[in-house]
Amino acid sequence: MITSIDINADLGEGARDDALIMPLISSCSVACGGHYGSEYTILQTVKLAMANGVKVGAHPSFPDKVNFGRKKMSLSPSELKSTLSLQLNSFIKVCNGLGVSLNHVKPHGALYNFAAIDEATSKILVASIMETGLEPVLYAPKNSVLSCVAKDYLPVAFEAFVDRRYTDDLQLVSRTLNDAVISSPIQAFEQLMSICAEQKVRTISGKTKDLEAHTFCVHSDNPNALEILNLIYEELTRLQIHIK
Template sequence: MHNKIKIDINADLGEGMSNDAQIMPLISSCNIACGGHVGNEMTILKSLKLAKKHNVKVGAHPSFPDKDNFGRALITMTKKELTRSIYEQIMLFYNCCDQLKMKMHHVKLHGALYNYAAKDAPTADAVVEAILETGERPVLYVPPNSVLAEKAKNLLPIKYEAFIDRAYNEDLSLVSRKENGALIQNKKIALNQLLNIVIDQSVNTVIGVEVSLKASTFCIHGDQKNAVEILKFIIDDLPQNNIIVS
């Protein structure tokens, strides 16, 4: 009997979509919007209670403070302003966890902040400094080979993340949502991408070139209309590939 491969599947929740209750039992960790792009104390507590019911690890999902663009546009702020905003979002989340006697497991950035901190040093520094300022040491979910991973690795526990439902460029950046094919909505293609990364440690990029990619947590977007269907399909298939979600 081969050893089973353990993976974490995470989803972005608490973003006002109607499928959170269907997604939560299918994942092992969740990233809960904490006021930057969407969300407030009430929505965070609701998501936390749902996670507690299904024994799912919980993480803060901070963003640029930009509700108008759902955190998906790059906005200009000073490093100090950005650090403060991220700190406040994480503390709001942490205080909600505290109310329910739950532990904040991780931090995972959202949208444009995730993509920009992957390549911009001052932005990555702002993120790491904001987390350290909370006095907590949550795991930081980071893209492999990113500036953020480099900045965080000696200061915080990190976990490399890959995406189940997003297409990749050759430099391992995500294909822009403005491009065709950026989102993977076909459940078979999503499963193949996941298996490829888990088993072969590589990903087939948008131009058809295989690139090395190692990760241990895998994200699906809660605002993706096929999220539940994709997750159910994947979870049914994983045991025959000796993979368990935990």
């Protein structure tokens, strides 16, 4: 029987509803300057999380604000390592100043998707995290290259997406395709409960696949993010499931 669930959102990305979203979630991944943000936006978002009792995580990405970190960049290993270290250290500096712990790290966008399948990128990401001297949880898809690379070095929480469609091989459907994003609050809640309660997801082709997850994400830049999260909060409350 499910008694609690971790709902996370990617915040500090310039969306207008951060202050309304924060009370509806239990952990947030904060943009730290790669695809969006600055030390100021990190500071404001972490303060907002603290006020709502929400765990905070770093959300590093390819350094590409023009494309919001959603296009793969061809960086050398040293270039990727440098930008990841810069982003993580900027985030940790703010956390230290506020006396808040870094709960997790979750790569963003194209970095998340590429690290999930590329060993070299995964190793650079894990090494960058380890060099901070901290041991945050790494949010990653189950059975991904990233989760396999990280498992001997960091705690790993498998992540699933409430507002994204999956392919038959359990990759996220490309945002360039129709129906990649789930905008219906009811459909998003149904997908959440299917994965959470049954460890199953219905793919875009209509097949049912096994999918295990420990944390569930709603994207703050989804136009219906607030409506989705409000429905999730209301329904989980009705079912006496605590957003932990």
